[in-house]
Amino acid sequence: MGYSQFFNRDLSWVEFNARILHEGCKKSNPLLERLGFLAIVSTNFAEFFQVRVASLKRLAKTTNDAKDISGFTTDEIIKKINERSHEIIKNQCEEFNNQILPELSEHGLVYVKPKDFTDQQKAFSLNFFQNEIFPLLTPLRIEPNNFPHISGKNSNVIFKLKQIPGIHSDFLNSDFQKLSGEKKDVTKNNLFALIQIPQNEDKIIWFPSANSDDDEENEDDFPRRTTAKKYFTTLDDIILTYGTKLFPGFDEEKSMIFSIDRDADSGVDEDSGSHYIEAMEETLAGRDSSFAVRMLCTDGEENEELRELIAKNQELSEDDIYKINGPVHLEDFREISSRADKELFFNPWKNYYPTEINAKDNIFKSLKESDIVLNFPYESFDPVIKFISDAADDPKVLAIKITLYRTGKRSEIIKALMRAAKSGKQVTAFVEIKARFDEQRNITWVKQLEKSGVIVIYGIVNLKVHSKAALVVRRENDGIKRYVHLSTGNYNADTAKIYSDISLFTSKSEIANDITMFFNLVSGYSILQSMNTIFMAPINLKTRLLKMIEREIENSTPENPGLIVAKMNSLGHEEIIQMLYRASQAGVKVLLNVRGICQLVPGVKGLSENIKVISIVGRYLEHSRIFYFKNSGEEELYLSSADWMPRNLDRRVELMFPITDKQAFKTIKTTLMNFFDDDTNSHELQADGKWVPKENEGGFSAQQNLHDFYKRKDNPSKKDAKQEFEIRRTERKF
Template identity: 40%
Template sequence: MPASNAIPDSPDPAEALPPLPDDRFFNRELSWLEFNQRVLDHAADSQQPLLERGKFLAITSSNLDEFFMVRVGGLKLQSIQNSGIRDPSGLSVNEQLAAISDRCHGMQREQYRILSEDLFPAWEEHGIHRVDLSAARPRHQESANSVFQDLSATLSPHALDPSRPLPLLQGLQLHLCVRLAALDGDDSPWQYAFIPLGRTMPRIISLPSDRGYHFTMLEDLISHYVEDLFPGREVLETVAFRITRNADIRLREEDSPDLMVGMEEVLESRKESAAVRLELAAHASEHVKAFLTETFEIRSEDLFITNGPVDLTCLFQLIGIEGFDDLKDEPWRGQRSPNIDPAEPMFDTIAKGDILLVHPYERFDPVVRLVEEAAVDPDVLAIKQVLYRTSRDSPIVAALMRAAERGKYVTAIVELKARFDEARNMEWAREMEHAGVQVIYGIKGLKTHAKICIIVRSEPHGIVRYVHFGTGNYNEVTMRLYSDVSLLTCNEELGSDATTFFNAVTGASYPLKYHKIAAAPTSLRSRIRELITSEIDRKKEGQKAAITVKVNSLVDPAIIDALYRASQAGVKIRLNVRGICCLRPGVKGLSDNITVISILDRYLEHARIMHFEHGGDDQVLISSADWMPRNLDRRIELLVPVESPPLRKRLIRVLQTYFKDNTNSWKLTAKGEWKRSRSKSGSQVQAQRVLYERAVHAVSEADRNRRTAFETHAPPE
């Protein structure tokens, strides 16, 4: 499906209307940072359980890691190539980099203030103690010494020699910089060594305790015994640091005939790319600071001094400690779907009617089970599936290989260009090929991001296609943490569309016209524009017209402009945008009718759901695509209608629930500020809790109905 075959946009509904103001867009990068600030605000929220606050702090750190690797890395390359280019908000590349640096330094200061002033003292009160080894009790000293002796066998200090190349340091890996007194006869006043602290080493080192939990940090442990690693040398200073390398290195597919080899080269290039950030512990001397900034060519705006442990993703490990359930969220267990009988084959269940699963409130198990049953079902002829991100021990990949080994025709599109999952996907691709799966390594020039699985089955009345469409990846682990939607169907037209779509992708051909679905980069953008335009037309005709949309990011200028025009026409628009939102709501004469909210809670909001009122004939759709240029123009995505009235009604109710949240909801203002919605009186509504309780109630109702139903014994046939 070459990008050059893209269908042109439908006519702009705004043609012949007055021009829109130049300042109608927020900057994409700064908008993303405000999303991360909302996560950080949860870490600062005293109403959150204490260990959950640490989790949100770790998430902000992890988010910033990827932001610097990709977004800042990309801007720095852009600054070298064309610094004069401006984004839709009007900011130049260098202006964006300066604003990002200011915002990120402020965010980091707040991170460490929360940790040092709030969380560490509060954890201490509840029995979670960080031990200072220099003043530790003998019992802790003995345990720490024992752990160090075990770790020292794996540590490899690298003495730095000006006459030899600098050892290659991995990005995002914690290191210690050791400043040593010079040896006799050496002209230099000091020398340096690096100690890489491998990712397999635990950052949190447990220490013995009769009550509570005692721990020390890995870097503190190694620093305490560091002289043992340099016998006969005087250690002047030991400082933890970490560099972040530019990961915005893309494959030039036109120059790489072998995609697998090309991606391996990209991964290798990332290991040696320029550093875009240096994080350094606050106690570092000016000597160490100057040495590291010069060594890694770090400018002052890219240096981040940490007033606490470098790399706060280490807090993920602390959150998992046992025995402190009162400091964590109460567990919500994913429910089974009341519409799926575990004793009945999935094919029989789907044949009775479309099934909608709202994850993680309803388990992802039925999707896994469908593929596993297909792998061993003698009537299944073929399985076709797109894999973008999978789990490390994916049962779906195992089922696809099992199906191929049984002689079924299995095709998997494995996206090797899925950022930061490239290595895992290459490994899966090779394993599946060895098992007999026909593997396609994505499409040249595009990322295959659609979530689709097609199972072709021979039945007495002919060939039936069972299809799964989703908004999230085929990853049963993240499906317990992400809010997503699955549609299981054997609708003939959707099945035909699914096959047409898949064959167009695998055959790199132009697809025939679809009956119901739309796909990027050919028709998805124009379909969204048509849906928005239709609401404008219906509003003008006095019919019911409204738009409610849930996406992760809203960036695309053309789609935003179409929404502005709809607002100007009087169409009420409600947008639930988890992360980046470049649309400016609530501007008089431009976006008076647009409301933008964002939900941040225990689950990552990931589903893309759309509702167009359409004069009372509700149009409800799910999609793998966010409203961003990359998704609409440079990725293979799907937009799928949900036509079953009960399922449409359920998704509309899901969308409405988010707008009732007055606990974990944020509202975007025309100035770009996010204001938290907090109930000052009356009952509190927490959207994710409501969705979870509905799932629990649905199962209870189904069980109760089964118990009260009368079943007669029919005579034998």
């Protein structure tokens, strides 16, 4: 059987969600964690359709038969995306209905649908609707030439109404005509109306318990111990059940919950100059009214008329309609976590404060000694916050420079930067306004930073600043000293608890010189000077990668084959893939750990039989980028903010930096290699595009092994504590 040389980028991303769903179906995972994986599938698909599918739909209007590197036209890609996505979402609904809900009930968390309400539950839900929800809602009638705007952010209920017998129709006709200016008989016409479901209200509504103490919120008890069954319904269900009370004189004939995913890929004019922030805010506002990409709606043949009405108005095809047998937004069910038993979650893993850094002393004392590498979330993110906070409060610090991409809702780093600027320090923040779905938050931070006196640079025209770097300039007894922090992940304390990332602290002059040059380059004008240790996209990072792969090809022999090992989020750069194919053909062994998109086709004789691709999906999201090259025994190891994708290597400002400290090198290399021995959370990519899961219950887990290592490192006093990783001596087959 012949194989294409490339998988399609977007179909590969869809398959990543299938791997997440697989984790949600694994009985070995705790129940609430399985629910969490199912919810991630929903949120991933929402963003995917808003960005990638929207982009493809716009492209389809301008191209005819042009094919991508996988050999598909745009229309073919869209069709295949919908086919596979429908299948995955159907499986997701079946898992939720047939497995998750019954098991939740067994553990005392019982979802009650309106048709199953007891008399007491009916009374409570009606009272709740009338007193808490009714005042928030606005009824919107649908007229042939006046269809109400449907926001891309909200769920909605659409009703087909019928007149209640006995109500005097002349009054209704007269009233309707006054409002619409049209002569219509409401007793003979199809009448439709919308209610928008409030976005910021709790989506899970708990029924009162027999024990009043169970209803009291106590955050200190989280996760709460379930001592009796707790019954709940959803806000959507309550509005669906009682929403017709907003239409006096009418009753429900049909009703349906639905939501619309809209295009969120529209950009901003980057030549807007001083009005760039205003232009971005206008773009964000426009997302709510951009063209529709997909509709999610409750399933059922009785709703066909309602689906057709919405789809026609929103110009959606049958393929664009996703009929959900269950909650339209399954992610809303994550709210039940607050009332769940501990046993329904993963056993908590502590993130350990690194022994190399004294939490009580000024951090710069520790950083003078040697390079320090941190591995999140196994190790605490606190030293990164401390680095910026100590710099803000240290009178010897003169300047701070930092890149900010995604920072979180309540950022201690942002507060420290503002504090530093107010104290008179020179503070420069490179804030990437174009960080997808974090634009509004970053705009808010920009305004606060500027108000505090921070020099804010919004980025570079037509390039996203995706690199993660901080520079602190400090006056010491022997002169000016510079301290650098570089990372594979964002300055975000929230994601640092669930994303795996690696960062480097160093005061080495060669790296400090390069980072100083980097900040000067992205903030001003510069005749490009080559950096000595750090590589930067889109200038020379890709070139360096290609040269290192070429070097492995040249040095590889049958007796001593070359070796490339790389870990990243996505792989889709044609030049890089072609060079990896050349490496495979030259006998170089290539091990790739790719979390999401992978367009490279492994295991094809004569092309890629020496390439192995795995993907790890576990309790932590694998986000670090690590690149290893054997180099005939003169090994090189790099960390980077960049994936091997066109956007990262050609259209973003990214950094790749070396690990030269011997102990750090050893630890990171072992971390990288252990992923290829994982046989519990690993999937291996086949030449036909299928991902085959490895499910050895009780087997080797790379994430568990990392946790155990840092746990031992944190408590070396135990006699049996080992400061080395366990290395699996398994044979890696190609």
